[in-house]
Amino acid sequence: MRLTDFRHGVHPPELKSLTAGVPIRRMPFPDEIVIPLRQHTGKPARAIVRPGDRVERGDKVAEADGNMSVPMHASAAGTVRDVRLWPHPDGAYAPAIVIAVDPNSPQPHRPRTIPDWHGLAPKELIEAIRQAGVVGLGGAAFPAHVKLSPPKDAHIDTLLINGAECEPYLTTDHRTMVEYPQRVQLGIRIMMRALGVTRAVIGVEENKPDAIEALRATLPKDLDVTVQALHVKYPQGAEKMLIKSLLGRDVPSGKLPMHVGVIVQNVASVATIAEVFETGLPLIERIMTVTGHGVRRPANLIVPVGTKTGDLLAACGGLTPEAREIVFGGPMMGNAQADLDAPVIKGTTGVVVLTGADVKPRASYPCISCGHCLDACPVFLNPQLLGKLAMAERYDDMTRQHLADCMLCGSCSYTCPSNIPLSHLFALAKAALRKPKAA
Amino acid sequence: MTEPNLLITASPHLSARDSTPKIMWHVVLSLVPVVAAATYFFGVSALLVLAAATLGAVITEAVFGTRRTLWDGSAAITGILLALTLPPGLPMWMAFIGGAFAIGFGKLIFGGLGQNVFNPALLGRAFLQAAFPVALTTWPVPEGGFWELKGDNFAFPFVSPHPIDVVTGATPLGLMKFDQAGTELWKLVLGVTGGSLGETSGLLILLCGGYLAARNYLNWRIPISIWLTVAVFAQIMHAINPGRFPDGVFMLFSGGLMLGAVFMATDLVTSPVTHLGCWLFGLGIGVLVVVIRIWGGLAEGVMYAILLMNAMVPFINRATQPAVFGHATRGTPA
Numbered sequence: 001m002r003l004t005d006f007r008h009g010v011h012p013p014e015l016k017s018l019t020a021g022v023p024i025r026r027m028p029f030p031d032e033i034v035i036p037l038r039q040h041t042g043k044p045a046r047a048i049v050r051p052g053d054r055v056e057r058g059d060k061v062a063e064a065d066g067n068m069s070v071p072m073h074a075s076a077a078g079t080v081r082d083v084r085l086w087p088h089p090d091g092a093y094a095p096a097i098v099i100a101v102d103p104n105s106p107q108p109h110r111p112r113t114i115p116d117w118h119g120l121a122p123k124e125l126i127e128a129i130r131q132a133g134v135v136g137l138g139g140a141a142f143p144a145h146v147k148l149s150p151p152k153d154a155h156i157d158t159l160l161i162n163g164a165e166c167e168p169y170l171t172t173d174h175r176t177m178v179e180y181p182q183r184v185q186l187g188i189r190i191m192m193r194a195l196g197v198t199r200a201v202i203g204v205e206e207n208k209p210d211a212i213e214a215l216r217a218t219l220p221k222d223l224d225v226t227v228q229a230l231h232v233k234y235p236q237g238a239e240k241m242l243i244k245s246l247l248g249r250d251v252p253s254g255k256l257p258m259h260v261g262v263i264v265q266n267v268a269s270v271a272t273i274a275e276v277f278e279t280g281l282p283l284i285e286r287i288m289t290v291t292g293h294g295v296r297r298p299a300n301l302i303v304p305v306g307t308k309t310g311d312l313l314a315a316c317g318g319l320t321p322e323a324r325e326i327v328f329g330g331p332m333m334g335n336a337q338a339d340l341d342a343p344v345i346k347g348t349t350g351v352v353v354l355t356g357a358d359v360k361p362r363a364s365y366p367c368i369s370c371g372h373c374l375d376a377c378p379v380f381l382n383p384q385l386l387g388k389l390a391m392a393e394r395y396d397d398m399t400r401q402h403l404a405d406c407m408l409c410g411s412c413s414y415t416c417p418s419n420i421p422l423s424h425l426f427a428l429a430k431a432a433l434r435k436p437k438a439a
Numbered sequence: 440m441t442e443p444n445l446l447i448t449a450s451p452h453l454s455a456r457d458s459t460p461k462i463m464w465h466v467v468l469s470l471v472p473v474v475a476a477a478t479y480f481f482g483v484s485a486l487l488v489l490a491a492a493t494l495g496a497v498i499t500e501a502v503f504g505t506r507r508t509l510w511d512g513s514a515a516i517t518g519i520l521l522a523l524t525l526p527p528g529l530p531m532w533m534a535f536i537g538g539a540f541a542i543g544f545g546k547l548i549f550g551g552l553g554q555n556v557f558n559p560a561l562l563g564r565a566f567l568q569a570a571f572p573v574a575l576t577t578w579p580v581p582e583g584g585f586w587e588l589k590g591d592n593f594a595f596p597f598v599s600p601h602p603i604d605v606v607t608g609a610t611p612l613g614l615m616k617f618d619q620a621g622t623e624l625w626k627l628v629l630g631v632t633g634g635s636l637g638e639t640s641g642l643l644i645l646l647c648g649g650y651l652a653a654r655n656y657l658n659w660r661i662p663i664s665i666w667l668t669v670a671v672f673a674q675i676m677h678a679i680n681p682g683r684f685p686d687g688v689f690m691l692f693s694g695g696l697m698l699g700a701v702f703m704a705t706d707l708v709t710s711p712v713t714h715l716g717c718w719l720f721g722l723g724i725g726v727l728v729v730v731i732r733i734w735g736g737l738a739e740g741v742m743y744a745i746l747l748m749n750a751m752v753p754f755i756n757r758a759t760q761p762a763v764f765g766h767a768t769r770g771t772p773a
Contacts, residue, residue, distance in 0.1 A: 010455070012453050012455075244764075250765050252765045253763065253766050325452065331450070331451060334450055334452065335450070336447045338445060338447050359446055363458075365460070365553075366551065366552045368462075368552065368553045369707055372457075372655070374712055379763060380762060382761065402766070405763055410450050413454070414451045414454055417462055421449055427449070
């Protein structure tokens with residue numbers, strides 16, 4: 001079969017060798033855990049604990065607020081210290097539950113709060129996944145139960161599992177696929193049952209041959225699940241690009257994958273769905289890569305959700321003297337962190353610590369109309385024109401130039417020889433357009 | 440753990456290794472063989488004209504431009520390219536003024552790097568051609584020793600150049616147009632003909648352009664489109680009247696077509712940003728070159744063809760917006 005691909009995109013250096021071969025290990029419990037109430041796309045959860053309350057590992061500490069929301073759970077046993085504003089990984093201060101971890105607790109697996117999956121009907125599976133607080137672990141943290149409940153008129157024929165992991169540095173999904181292929185397969189089985197689909201395709205970039213091999217060796221005999229190697233190209237893991245690459249389908253502008261009969265779920269989320277049913281514990285920890293030349297011992301770790309950045313880095317030997325910038329997520333789309341107290345959340349795919357040499361300031365030049373950004377844009381926008389409009393604050397003209405289709409992947413900024421912060425300008429324009437207009 | 444002095448920047452936190460100065464200096468580098476060939480054919484006169492035009496361009500950039508763009512190499516490119524369109528015997532003061540005009544009125548007056556509509560080097564040449572028509576059409580033949588001047592390079596500014604006893608002749612295009620005389624192909628390809636500094640070795644220009652195209656520093660669609668258009672159009676005219684119209688191969692290798700197609704038309708700033716736009720841009724230049732050469736009053740048409748198409752670039756860009764992913768139609772112009 002000919003390997004299909006999406007058009008355009010960029011080829012950043014992979015930089016994954018720091019952690020690609022490092023087995024996943026569990027980090028020790030920190031002294032304090034911070035659970036922000038907003039960790040997902042949708043409405044923040046509502047806290048149901050008060051300062052002084054005793055919580056066990058896996059206890060629900062915040063309730064979902066409506067359907068487009070998920071509950072939060074304590075990732076360690078301890079005492080609620082406070083419910084207050086706390087530095088959030090997105091840069092703002094946001095409400096969070098602060099838990100003092102009980103140093104004497106063995107942090108046991110409690111009796112299961114999530115039922116066994118075997119006898120469950122699709123609806124019950126989805127409800128259990130919702131109760132477990134599962135969201136997409138690929139970055140956007142979209143509530144999993146919403147994705148698993150497409151409207152009746154959507155005809156879903158294929159479940160796509162996103163194992164592309166096209167961001168440089170990160171090996172979170174890679175190690176998950178290599179070390180827990182059975183769990184990935186079980187998660188796919190559960191999702192296929194919940195969705196009622198008969199076909200699943202796992203897409204993995206071909207720079208992870210061991211992951212492809214592990215998944216192929218564990219494919220279920222009774223289900224139509226296949227593993228497809230993908231070209232190594234950024235942003236191969238973007239939902240619309242992945243659907244184009246694997247199925248050749250174009251998701252119409254402003255529509256969701258379900259409009260072309262597809263549900264996409266990240267491979268780590270799929271493994272987590274399986275884990276939730278296996279252990280009976282909700283989503284309270286996740287696998288993440290801590291890497292970059294700014295950290296002493298790059299690692300792939302199982303991290304309690306709510307672990308503060310400083311504690312996480314300390315578990316990796318701390319920062320090197322050259323460390324200059326701490327990024328949550330991959331270097332292409334990730335957020336720089338201002339505060340070592342900001343906790344990792346469900347959607348944190350990794351922490352990359354860049355050095356002074358990595359982030360050396362570069363001069364910015366005027367646009368020379370080279371057109372490289374047009375060749376890079378995976379959704380075929382004209383970033384050159386959009387950039388000029390953004391600098392003139394002509395945001396309504398940007399809307400007419402399809403700014404809404406921009407997913408802020410950063411390919412244009414990456415490729416720009418004049419070092420114009422294009423995707424940053426587009427993010428600002430999107431924010432300005434979201435604000436209600438003054439009368 | 441000590442709190443490091445953290446940097447906060449917007450994503451992406453990685454960038455490709457190209458930078459605007461790097462692209463510009465690579466273009467300068469790729470022009471070195473062309474300059475060397477010009478020096479081989481025309482001796483010290485070539486170096487004098489090159490130095491004067493480049494100095495004129497760089498000094499103007501230094502005086503009137505911003506500090507940021509002084510060392511990015513773009514002014515040097517303009518000066519060198521302008522010199523390559525000039526006859527070797529041109530007085531240095533004229534070349535200097537040409538370089539100053541190219542940067543001052545071709546680039547800075549529009550707002551500097553990236554803002555200009557027209558190719559600055561060609562605008563400089565158009566100015567010189569209007570101001571000094573005789574000096575700009577005196578073509579010494581490439582012979583004589585290295586130290587032998589090909590004209591009064593050292594003429595005092597604003598006085599008529601001293602006539603110097605050098606062999607001048609018509610360019611191959613002039614011969615074709617006004618005398619209906621052909622030139623052997625090998626001479627055209629290697630550049631052993633009369634003409635401007637850079638309209639000599641087509642082969643060398645092709646190699647240098649290939650290097651830039653391989654590094655993605657020029658859009659190869661532009662020269663290919665120009666050459667295809669010129670070759671096909673000229674060949675059709677040649678088939679209609681072989682006695683009057685030259686064949687396509689002659690058209691390709693004569694005059695400034697090679698230099699213009701590879702180094703002038705592909706100027707990033709003044710060419711379209713879309714690939715389809717680049718094909719159309721080249722098509723327009725190709726048609727204009729043949730029309731001017733065959734029916735115009737001038738022997739050479741590359742300069743005006745490119746300048747005219749430069750003016751069309753904003754329209755071409757609007758008309759060739761890419762079709763956005765997931766949309767049925769092409770983008771609408773702003």
